[in-house]
Amino acid sequence: MRAGRRCREAGADGPELTRREFLRAAGGLVVAVSLWPETSAVSAAAAGEDRAGWLRVGEDGRVTVFGPIPEVGQGLRTELAQLAAEELRVPLSSVDVILGDTERVPPDGGICAGSAISAIGPEVRRAAAEAREALAAAAAAQWRVRPEQVQLSEGRAVLISDEGTSLPIGDLARAAARMRRRGRAAVLTPPAEFRVAGRPVPSVDGRSYVTGAAKYTADIRPQGLAFAKVLRPPDLGGRLLSAQARAAASQPGVIAVVEEEDLIGVVASRPEAAERAALGIQASWQEGPPVSGFSLYQDLRASAELESELGSRGDVEAALAAARHGYSASYRTPFLAHAPIEPHAALAMPEDGRMVVHASTQRPFQHRAAVARALGLPEGRVRVVCPAVGGAFGGKDSPEVSAQAARLAQALGRPVLLAQSREEELTRNYFGPAAVIDVRCGVAPDDRIAAWDCDVFNCGSRGALAPYAFENHRVRVHACKSPLPQGPWRGMGAPASAFAREVHLDHVASQLGADPIALRLRHLDDAPRLARVVRSAAERYGWRDRRPPTGLGSGFACAVDAGSSAAVIADVEVERTSGYLRVRRVLVAQDSGLVVNPDNMRNVIEGAVVMGLGFTLREAVRYQQGRILTRSFASYAIPTFYDAPAVDIVLQSDPDRPPQGGGTAALCAIAPAVANAVFDAIGTRLRELPLSPARVRSAP
Amino acid sequence: MAESIEPIIISVNGTERRLAVERSRSLLSVLRIELGLTGTKYGCGAGQCGACTALLEGRPVRACVTPVSHADGRAVLTIEGLAEEETLHPVQEAFLEAQAFQCGYCTPGMTMEAVALIWQKPRPSELEIREAMSGHLCRCGTYARIIKAIHLAADKMQR
The missing domain is CATH 1.10.150.120 ([2Fe-2S]-binding domain)
Incomplete structure (x- = not known):
């Protein structure tokens, strides 16, 4: 799989609304909207049996919001509840949010978990506004007044001229569902009047997290649950040649050993029994390719095929030839693991010719399709439900675990839980792609960048096009033969492309003796939002008058991703002799459109800074002779408590623009900001991630 | 080989539990599977991530690498036992x-x-x-x- 294909990027203005209607459903008012443009494959599904509403007002007055993407820690559940509560004028506690249950929610249209709010948020808001108007109209009809004379407040419809006349919205739900639609779309509440949205309300899931009550996939305990372990091929190997599995069946605690073509699974009454029995099975596998990481970047380049050319402007070759100065360099980033603390898990429960799978995934619909295929069932007989998901970061797309759990459950006719170990999590999943990025830059006599030519290898097109108004601009994206299975990783290829671009710009600025922020601002005519956050970061930091002491450097970088713009300044302490870096402080200025929950947005940005520091300083998947070497948290070192720097955030809310995913723009700018700070501190230009002590020490 | 099973007695969140389980089993597995206390999580199975932390006699332990026999005759506190009724700790x-x-x-x-x-x-x-x-x-x-x-x-x- 090539990186960059899986995730449809919601446009900055959100998807186009194509159809909206009320469904007459038992028990209340359901507002259904078709979110996706007619051209997408999903809208066909949306019009068929899968059609579901976005929002329901029950006769008990409770409001239920339905969203296709699960809560993975991005705060989606709370933000959707806020938007619905705002438009319907109900307390937040009256809103339930059902996410990621294929039987109950609209299809996902391929959107990312991280930017789900940009696609789903506006729809839920509009659906809630439609419901509000329908409820008001229903009350007006009952009271024989005009709808304008009714307003909704605290879960009731109230006659404006006589506040003693009111009805709970639940009592109006049935009548509202029969109201004829007006010819216009419902009026949205102006953000300036928000009382619930736009506020830092606490997470609606918070209490379940701190009490341990939140149920993740492996926490669900249906009657008769059995625990499975599946035989895995060597890391990068493939086909099973033969196996002696029969003896495993007589091991203590083992219920059955399932042998089906490529699948050998041990199902037991306890997880340890399944694991022990599986370990004892002698199997021979066709060995995988003996790939090693030593020549990774050369190999990627050697296997490259041009995939696409993005946004060509002007004549890059001519401009490079005519430039007064030319600066070329190559940048490298390694394979990354997602390493969520909750490993993949799936709980499959056969129910009367149907299969219900609870899965730790960000893509329930994709899992439903895979499970249906694996079992030979129509999709309508498979239901995939996402319980709480313990982090995903782009890594929980692959439906393999769900499909295997379902096959085992079907074979045994009882519920089966298949939960991956940490080692499986770090070796069996796909990885975030490694990348090589070449940049050639030509500078005109007036110190403007006249030509920017960029070749991106292996990490896809997302974020590859620079946000700068370079007169001559060319980006070529090359697909490569990846030695490891690869797929989406938070931000897709955008962090790698931003690393190359922003370090290179810093390099050009230093060669020209220009201020790196001023140089960028000269080229940001086409990106006013980005320019604004760049200015506010510089101002908040006091960039112009900065005087970092010896051994301390400050570095700047900025990026646009998933509709958000972010500017980052990092203060980094460099120990020249040991090569050790300590990131002391990170400043982020960010614009993510309408901010539904400022505290959640800050939380997400803080998290992006920490995750960004992981791949900036340490993270890299290592492999040798077809074997993954980074098999535990000891060898794949993600950030710890010692790595969390002071983070200062300037949020620039833009209430006229839909909410945007806020978890990747700053993530893109961290690594280049730190690398540029290292240059600022000790004059060493680092062009390969991670910025490990060895690289810092040995760099020229 | 099945080990000889003599009951292990643990006070879990203030309640005495008699458990007929293998002594070498991890405390995490016994909490989650036998007692249904799923608030304590599996993260790595090697004591490297802390997701499985419970308190044994008031001291934090990594339940994933703690044999349940270590808790025999002792008191274990898990996340479920922290709040008193509706009052959070x-x-x-x-x-x-x-x-x-x-x-x-x-x-x-x-x-x-x-x-x-x-x-x-x-x-x-x-x-x-x-x-x-x-x-x-x-x-x-x-x-x-x-x-x-x-x-x-x-x-x-x-x-």
Whole structure:
């Protein structure tokens, strides 16, 4: 799989609304909207049996919001509840949010978990506004007044001229569902009047997290649950040649050993029994390719095929030839693991010719399709439900675990839980792609960048096009033969492309003796939002008058991703002799459109800074002779408590623009900001991630 | 080989439990599978991430690498036993106040470690917090909020 294909990027203005209607459903008012443009494959599904509403007002007055993407820690559940509560004028506690249950929610249209709010948020808001108007109209009809004379407040419809006349919205739900639609779309509440949205309300899931009550996939305990372990091929190997599995069946605690073509699974009454029995099975596998990481970047380049050319402007070759100065360099980033603390898990429960799978995934619909295929069932007989998901970061797309759990459950006719170990999590999943990025830059006599030519290898097109108004601009994206299975990783290829671009710009600025922020601002005519956050970061930091002491450097970088713009300044302490870096402080200025929950947005940005520091300083998947070497948290070192720097955030809310995913723009700018700070501190230009002590020490 | 099974007696969240389980089984597995206390999480199985932290006689242990026999005749406190009825423990309250979580998966382990830390050091410094918590991983990156929550909790517990 090539990186960059899986995730449809919601446009900055959100998807186009194509159809909206009320469904007459038992028990209340359901507002259904078709979110996706007619051209997408999903809208066909949306019009068929899968059609579901976005929002329901029950006769008990409770409001239920339905969203296709699960809560993975991005705060989606709370933000959707806020938007619905705002438009319907109900307390937040009256809103339930059902996410990621294929039987109950609209299809996902391929959107990312991280930017789900940009696609789903506006729809839920509009659906809630439609419901509000329908409820008001229903009350007006009952009271024989005009709808304008009714307003909704605290879960009731109230006659404006006589506040003693009111009805709970639940009592109006049935009548509202029969109201004829007006010819216009419902009026949205102006953000300036928000009382619930736009506020830092606490997470609606918070209490379940701190009490341990939140149920993740492996926490669900249906009657008769059995625990499975599946035989895995060597890391990068493939086909099973033969196996002696029969003896495993007589091991203590083992219920059955399932042998089906490529699948050998041990199902037991306890997880340890399944694991022990599986370990004892002698199997021979066709060995995988003996790939090693030593020549990774050369190999990627050697296997490259041009995939696409993005946004060509002007004549890059001519401009490079005519430039007064030319600066070329190559940048490298390694394979990354997602390493969520909750490993993949799936709980499959056969129910009367149907299969219900609870899965730790960000893509329930994709899992439903895979499970249906694996079992030979129509999709309508498979239901995939996402319980709480313990982090995903782009890594929980692959439906393999769900499909295997379902096959085992079907074979045994009882519920089966298949939960991956940490080692499986770090070796069996796909990885975030490694990348090589070449940049050639030509500078005109007036110190403007006249030509920017960029070749991106292996990490896809997302974020590859620079946000700068370079007169001559060319980006070529090359697909490569990846030695490891690869797929989406938070931000897709955008962090790698931003690393190359922003370090290179810093390099050009230093060669020209220009201020790196001023140089960028000269080229940001086409990106006013980005320019604004760049200015506010510089101002908040006091960039112009900065005087970092010896051994301390400050570095700047900025990026646009998933509709958000972010500017980052990092203060980094460099120990020249040991090569050790300590990131002391990170400043982020960010614009993510309408901010539904400022505290959640800050939380997400803080998290992006920490995750960004992981791949900036340490993270890299290592492999040798077809074997993954980074098999535990000891060898794949993600950030710890010692790595969390002071983070200062300037949020620039833009209430006229839909909410945007806020978890990747700053993530893109961290690594280049730190690398540029290292240059600022000790004059060493680092062009390969991670910025490990060895690289810092040995760099020229 | 099945081991000889003699019952193990553990006080779990204040209730005495007699358990006929293999002595070498992990405390984590017994809590989660036999007792249905699923608030304690599996994260790595090697004591490297802290998601499985429970308190054994008031001391934090990594339940994934602790044989259940170590708890025989002793008291175990898990996240489920922290609140008293509807009243949250001050550390839980502080985590809520600081919104010190995203996906919530590491939260129970973090919370239990923080409880033990404040019992031992009622006023931990920031460095002491980082040291005490350094065996816990949060991939969402909420470390700064957890540090803030622990300061908040220490304040609450002083009062």
